[in-house]
Amino acid sequence: MSEQTPTYHVPVLLNESIDGLDLKVGGHYVDVTMGGGGHTGEILRRLKGGKLYSFDQDPDAEETLNTKHLTLNSEHQTLNSEPSCEFTFIASNFRYLRNWMRYYGELESDDENPQVDGILADLGVSSHHLDDESRGFSFRFDSPIDMRMNKRAGKTVADILNEYDEERLAYIIYIYGEVKQARKLASLIVKQRQNTPYKMTGDLVRTCEQCLPRERAKKEMAKVFQALRIEVNHEMDALTEMLEAAVKVLKPGGRLSVITYHSLEDRIVKNFIKAGNADGKVKQDLFGRTEAPLKAVNRKPILPTEEEQLQNPRSRSAKLRIAEKL
Secondary structure, X not given: OOOOOOOOOOOOOHHHHHHOOOOOOOOEXXXXXXXXXXXXXXXXXXXXXXXXXXXXXXXXXXXXXHHHHHXXXXXXXXXXXXXXXXEEXXXXXXXXXXXXXXXXXXXXXXXXXXXXXXXXXXXXXXXXXXXXXXXXXXXXXXXXXXXXXXXXXXXXHHHHHXXXXXXXXXXXXXXXXXXXXXXXXXXXXXXXXXXXXXOEHHHHHHHHOOOOOHHHHHHHHHHHHHHHHHHHOOHHHHHHHXXXXXXXXXXXXXXXXXXXXXXXXXXXXXXXXXXXXXXXXXXXXXXXXXXXXXXXXOXXXXXXXXHHHHHOHHHHHOEEEEEEEO
């Protein structure tokens, strides 16, 4: 990459998350959130033989693939005289992990004989999305309020603001954003759209300013944008489906390494590791033994060092949880 090329995304907890995979020579691994290729690139650098699959539904990530990964592969050739492992990019949402692993022969059609040794997920929105004025992820820019990770499909946030009823809007803003003024804000949104439909991020910002506390306006506005982003991308459903698929495609002893950024997704990951489901409801067999497909490798989440938090502000809310398939 040239010095003029902007950084797509700075990976969080890079070494800790990949160390958690316990990479094996000839192993098969999946990075379900390739993004700018930070974690993918480090796995490629470390992995000897084997296979790596990387998922991303965002066309922007796909467009960076040639320049980013040709560079990475070139580095491998310099170090090892040949590519260190077989790499496959999958342009898809990670909720379809199970289907794609069947397609590539990493899992039989009856969910038997899984071949994957490790799965890594770096959840949430990337710095690239927040810095891209055209995508509408940030209230720092007045741009079309879109927020879709996959620009080729689905409703935009503008559609949600203009179409959802007041009760549903309030629910989304409160549950996904934990905004106390959710009901008042939803009422204002419905009232405003009767005169002027929502098109730009600035339209939503002006509505938020009417009811959010001034002393924490930016923090609360970020929560509103987070809630709408989660809804438009169906993030909680996709995460649950990915975790269910991970249990199917991981071989016994395989590792799951997940980085979360807010309490909702962290709770789902924590519950899934504990009980094998998003609700955290522990099931037991006739002998009172817990029926959970995973066991936690780290009892408490791994947090970024103070140094990383200073260098990369996005890391401040990050938590890493690692589990092993039983």
